[in-house]
Amino acid sequence: MRGLGPKLYCLFSFVAIVNCSGPKSVVFKTPVDTSSKPITYQEKKTYELLDVDVFASNEFDGARLNGFEKINDSTALxxxxxxxxxINNSPYYAFKTWSKHPKSFNFTFKYPIGFKHRYIPKIEKNNIWSxxxxxxxxxxxxxxxxxxxxxPTPQTIAAQELQSSSDVKYWYTQLISGKSDKVRLNSAGKSILGRDLPVLNIYKGNPDKKELIVLITRQHPPEVTGYYAFQSILETILNNTELSNQFLSNYQIIAFPIMNPDGVDLGHWRHNSGGVDMNRDWSVYNQPEILQAxxxxxxxLKKTKSKLILGLDFHSTWYDIFYTNEDRETTTMPNFINNWFTALESNIPNYKVNEASAxxxxxxxxxxxLNGHNAVGITYEIGDQTPKEDIKIFGEISAEEMMKIILTKNNNN
Known part of the structure; x- marks a missing residue:
């Protein structure tokens, strides 16, 4: 690095970035190599099985289709x-398909050796998913x-309902319309491929010294049910009730509605365009999306002279579950998790919290x-097949009870 000025040196060394202006790294017991790794891009095309008049396409955001081959007159691979x-064993797929004439047709999924089918297929016809x-x-x-x-009318077959970066943008644009007194749309930066990393700053009045809650989603592209819970919670926080207005007058929220826009739009199973599981990079921030967030x-936190008290990271898995940290006594809110889970069970009919703590x-x-801010951290997982109407209820009650508990946290601690 001889001859490089200090600013230029920062561009070449993560350590220099940390020392110059970036956030401090956080030490973990089991480090993970999150340096960028090559990825293989899909060939974007429309596949044609002309002798049976069946077609399939991956020419849209969120698609995942690497090949389409005839097996027989009624089945394609x-x-x-x-x-x-x-990579995690969670094969994701999404493609559009149609035929020249109405017919029944079979699709057999082929994954690499060692991978098994996870997602029950969803079908979109005329903008309706089933x-x-x-x-x-x-x-x-x-x-x-x-x-x-x-x-002849194309339909989409996908592992999960599609929610591309443009779909996400449409949702949060509608959500914040007319709410400039509560929410400001900003950008944390750009993804590796130049997509925006939107962030919503939410509070009423002056944010100075208001303790901070962080909400994160879509680190893993296909995990759409977790994103729906994130939507429901934000919609409840911004619903202009006496509770929400009181909460936002005393606390501030930073919400990241799409942490991995490259992976989402590229139809990735799990990683960003750097070929990395972003939820293993919260230590040295090799990936620009995590570094910028x-x-x-x-x-x-520095600008508002505040502290981070809670973070919820929304994901999806086979079933509903909350992953929590065991260490709580010395955190910002030692009793929050127990109080919150008790409130959820009391207010959601026939609901039992499923928690795994470590x-x-x-x-x-x-x-x-936990390790970087001594804050309460929870991974909020929604099941792959949890009905959307249930997710909406979970999100609404989760937000309401979270706000109530935090507003009275000084009495509970």
């Missing part, structure tokens, strides 16, 4: 590969085949909140 490996009927799903060992009625949080050995957001 749908080839799905990840962006790179090693889950494929179980009688149209056939399993033969590791192979899964679905039977679909095709027509952490920098934004730290600068907000301090994060690996550099996840939950661990960063």
């Amino acid at each position: 749908v080839v799905i590969n990840p962006e790179n490996t090693p 889950i494929i009927d179980s009688t149209s799903i056939f399993k033969n060992d590791s192979l899964v085949t679905i039977k679909v009625s095709l027509s 952490v920098t934004y949080i730290e600068r907000t 301090n994060s050995d690996k550099p996840t957001s939950k661990g960063w909140l």
